[in-house]
Amino acid sequence: MSFALPSFSPRQMFGQKTIRPIGAAILSGIAFFKDNLIAIDSPKGFLLQIDPASDNTTILNAHQTKEFTDITGLAIWEDTLWVTRDKSVYACKLGSFGLEHFVTLPYTADGIAIWESTVYVSCQKLGYILIFDRDTRKEITRFYAPGVGVENLAVSEETLWVCDSTEQTVYCLDRATGEVQFSVLTPFESPTGIAIHTDASTGEQTLYLAYASEEPYVRDNPNADPNHELAYRDRTFIHPLHYHYDPQKHYALSNGYLIEMSYVEEISPIEEVYLQQVEWRIALPSDTDRQKVKHVEPIGLPFKEELIDGQRVAVFTFDTLTPGERHMFGWKAVLEVRGIKYRFTPKDVEEVPELSPEFASRYLVDNDELAMDTAIVRRAAEEAIGTETNLLRKMYSIRNYVYDQLSYGIKPHIDTPDRVLERGVGSCGEYVGVLLALCRLNGIACRTVGRYKCPPYAEHQHVPLQPDYNHVWLEFYIPGFGWLPMESNPDDIGNYGPYPTRFFMGLCWYHIEIGKGIPFETLTSKGVRLTKEDISIGELAINHIRFTILGELPPF
Structure with missing residues (x-):
């Protein structure tokens, strides 16, 4: 299936083309x-x-x-x-x-x-x-x-x-x-x-x-x-x-791109395994206010599609996975993705309704090794907001507190928030863990989202682009409105602020939203979900991620 973008003559320049002055430096x-x-x-x-x-x-x-x-x-x-x-x-x-x-x-x-x-x-x-x-x-x-x-x-x-x-x-x-x-x-x-x-x-x-x-x-x-x-x-x-402002939904959309994304697993175990009645689930890209899924197709092996909490998931099945057996399988999706920036003020959230018991039981609890019962995390949760009671100000204060306490660094594994706070250095996933813990202890429902960012080289079109790392950020919930995005660490520019708010309630076109509110990838054998202690997907397979920017989306 092909997706064509409009072409323009040189004279149709206004609003369409990038201008690159010859000889210009800055x-x-x-x-x-x-x-x-x-x-x-x-x-x-x-x-x-x-x-x-x-x-x-x-x-x-x-x-x-x-x-x-x-x-x-x-x-x-x-x-x-x-x-x-x-x-x-x-x-x-x-x-x-x-x-x-x-x-x-x-x-x-x-x-x-x-x-x-x-x-x-x-x-x-x-x-x-x-x-x-x-x-x-x-x-x-x-x-x-x-x-x-x-x-x-x-x-x-x-x-x-x-x-x-x-x-x-x-x-x-x-x-x-x-x-x-x-x-x-x-x-x-x-x-x-x-x-x-x-x-x-x-x-x-x-x-x-x-x-x-x-x-x-x-x-x-x-x-x-x-x-x-x-x-x-x-x-x-x-x-x-280009932009489109929707005052009723509190957001403005901006320039976007048509992007093809592929996610493929190559079975290549560190140690050979034997598994029976295997179901391998990989979340598919989500449809959101800024991201529209135009087409999805399998790569390597067919899959059936499931809906889990409203999110599309590809399910690959194997009667057995035996020692020495090799496969490559995954999906390819074509997406329209734009930048989005929400605008809420503290006044807008002064009289929001109470969080529902369902959301509280799901998004205010320690269900992902967040160390919310440790002294250092609980103390940080109190220090982060002080006497603030407004939901939006609390969220902003927590973000700035975490940025003050942490600096960015990549590690081969994710530590719990208590260890990250003690160390003072964290990866994007560790920033998210600390933010989740402090938000939930302060009554703000939040969850991990994301998974990958397209390499932000918009001029490199129709050539394969591969991200260096996966990436996660979070969403926090405003009762009566819904989920709002917030980046994990890119706005932490150091020096104890002031910190930019570009990705506080905003995402750029290169953020790819996949499987919001559900695990990105899971493995079951004989109907039982396997944990990291049973077998790690990272030790069983090598993933291959590829983006291709097909063209800029036309103006609104």
Whole structure:
């Protein structure tokens, strides 16, 4: 079965293609001037005019590059260019490029946006977006910055758009009050600039984001032996951001991809075994608000499908598994997967109903070696929330407490939360274990979800991609609404915060949800489920996981 994505001609560029300016190193501020993109290459000081259809790139300030070095924010209003550099804001006429001082901040000015006579300037060090009157140069008011990283700005009508490089997020703010309406996860890390393109014929607006980071690559060095070595290079491009906001469901969806995923087990036991009447169950990908299963088929051997707690499971049967017997079997699925970001405030959960007895008996108990009866875990559960009673604030406090206590490290096996807290280092699964224990002791229903992430190389399409590790995160439950996702460790950036909240109630397109609320893989023999003590699946078989990105999903 084939799945076709639409193709577009070079002139159908707006909202469809990735723009890769020739020769650019690090793009920061971007803005549209009619149908052309204007961007600043910060380390070079190049003010670039970019044709979105062809990537053709022209340096506009050929004789003033030094004056434009280290500029981070850029905006255009009518025939005036506005920029931020160091602590100051400057303006100049397009074409002259003689920068005139506008205002100086106490700390570094990051991003800038202009609407009529109002000038918006972001400052990470202050934690605010400052609003100035263009004519008087006086500060009118200021808004709290919604994220923790360096933020760039764009404005349109009644909306102020804020992209945060650390949060991997775009925030939609009310331009008059600064209140966050919703937020959208970006499909790539490190967004460094944001601009709005308005179609002259339809009035339709499209958000564009610049991204800048370093990427590792294998360099061929003929003077070395061996000649291949790891190196890093700049990676910068501009890509449209598509979103769909559903206020009733409290979430916004963003860019996504059509992905083919395969999961295959190869029987290759460390020690030969003899098993009779075997049923080998492997969970299948789930249908969720952000992930749609388009097609599933068997690999190697046929399977029958079961529903367990509403989740699809592939069941492979063997009359016997004998010493020396070898098989490969599994499934292949085609998925539409998008980014999702839920938005709830503490006020939204002030009067949620009580957790049902069924959920309490299932999701508030120690049913997965969580060491919830140990002194160190119980003490951590109390310290994590203090006197907080609001469900959402408790969840946020527990997450930050765990991030303060742990740093990330991979181990060959999963320890219980008491040992992890004593050690202070944990893998993603150990982060999840500690989070589950502390949440459940504080009356918050939660469960382990996940299993794999597609390697996040969206430009590597139609080639096999293999993840280095499996991955788990968790979901917590808000009575009256449902389950919300929360990553285990990626937002723990160290240094005791402030920690980003990009994956607090959010997942990106590369998170693959499989078998929510049920075990990923189980083995039974003669109707009896085998435990790790009986036989470990990891000692019986080798798994093979493969992703293929088939293409980007069209706009909403």
